[in-house]
Amino acid sequence: MKKIIAIDLGGTSVKLAIVDPSGQVMDKWSVPTRIHDEGSHIVPDIIASIQERLSAGQMTTADILGIGMGTPGTIDLAAGTVIGAYNLNWKELQPLRQQFTDAFQLPFYFDNDANVAALGEQWQGAGLNHADVVMITIGTGVGGGIVIGGHLVHGAVGAAGEIGHITIDPHLEMPCTCGKKGCLEAVASATGMINLAKMMATTDTMPSELKDRLIRGEVVTAAELFDAAKAGEGFANSVVDRVTHYLGLACSHIANMLNPEYIVLGGGVSHAGAFLLECVQMYMIDYCFSQVRNSTKLVLAQLGNDAGILGAAQLVNLNERGTKA
């Protein structure tokens, strides 16, 4: 059976893999992302690396079903282009599909990295290949991807799945990078929750070392915040309670609206693991109506860094084989 070439493009490295259509990773490697010269080396580097790997494995494009890719930036699926991936220095429009089809004469499919990771988790990870799965990625920002009927939802202009910009609290004054107020990302990303902690520190009266450090302007990480809360630190607990309340409310919105089989929590902050999951779930359950409460499950992501390459492979499956399996 033909294999799939999967690409997960990140700001520091490009993960590549040869994947069996059933989801088994046959071969996996990576190349550095060289972002100088306006990121103009990135795609040629990827193409050269694939060509080299195919030769080394005595494979030709006849052995390949297609190429799938996840990329940062604003994508235009119809045009086959991407723009505005600032961590790649891609300020100009990148004709991705043209570049890859010129090099390989193979079907090429791509999507933004958050969507591709969601598809990977839906297919081979925590979603257990159920039809309707939503992923929330909590890291530097809060992103997400929505899979309905086994396919990614893009919406009118590709902005679907932007869970981070749900207005989670209309009374919040903290500005989001997107320009509006009250966004989930502004209080629940790794950066956002520390900003929230700083704000809460100015009015909180509990004695707390963590709070004192924030007031003194020292760097406190989201991981430290969760560790302190787990250890029972009062101020940290009140911050984590508020963050997970917001996340639980957002999950309830997804659940009450779409009733997916799974909502998957992923990204760096999800390393807080079972503790995070339980706190978010408690609020989510409160805010879901009974049918949804009993059917939509909240789970942690399972694939880690492999979500991107597996999602990229599934893009090829869905388009070339017309199957969810």
Next chain:
Amino acid sequence: MKKIIAIDLGGTSVKLAIVDPSGQVMDKWSVPTRIHDEGSHIVPDIIASIQERLSAGQMTTADILGIGMGTPGTIDLAAGTVIGAYNLNWKELQPLRQQFTDAFQLPFYFDNDANVAALGEQWQGAGLNHADVVMITIGTGVGGGIVIGGHLVHGAVGAAGEIGHITIDPHLEMPCTCGKKGCLEAVASATGMINLAKMMATTDTMPSELKDRLIRGEVVTAAELFDAAKAGEGFANSVVDRVTHYLGLACSHIANMLNPEYIVLGGGVSHAGAFLLECVQMYMIDYCFSQVRNSTKLVLAQLGNDAGILGAAQLVNLNERGTKA
């Protein structure tokens, strides 16, 4: 070309139609919904009426592509059954698909009435046949239907699209019929907004005839509330402002999450028309991030009572012709 038989089952009458696959209604009639004897006459009445109409028009089942139907109650698509439609006295499981296929030997498709109306508006109404359209129906309750890629979203157990049970304000103490608090339906349905007005009347200090009537326990309708607000009545305006704030926030959740081409407002309360639309839109725009704000449009439903039969017809199209057109 073969025609479609469309059925929209309601608590007082059943609307029936013969519809061209392109959406043109060729013939339309209705029969009363006889709900006595546990609703056992309803389906036989519908079947007899269709048989009669086909004979009268010198048509046979060979002229028909299939039968589509919208129904109240909790549906089981896989089993082809419905249960718990209390306004029809259907307390026992109704084997709808069995009944219709036994009678006609034709393909039969059905869905719940809110979903079917959403599909009708998406296909032939305000959705202009765009792929991603969400409808919110504001009447006695707040319901909805979500169309993604031209198909209805059902979710894990068919609970998708229950926009009315989004927790729109976690601080609200008003209980919802579903058993939880803070639901959109509890403050934005025709009944809910009057309950909200009563609650606000107890603390509001503005002189207001409408408020006095509420305090005296007189019946005030949602239509009166909107009329008073339109006429500039202060108390009515403060209630409508809060209701439309909640509706605008809910629309922003839909938009930020799914970025549909259209969000369609329908149902009895939508008779408040342009006034309602403008108030809701003002808040929705505030709460959407820029890409979504510029692409997801809020519009009023266009089909009125015909949404149900057109959606029912489209169910047949989607399943038998595999087309969105």
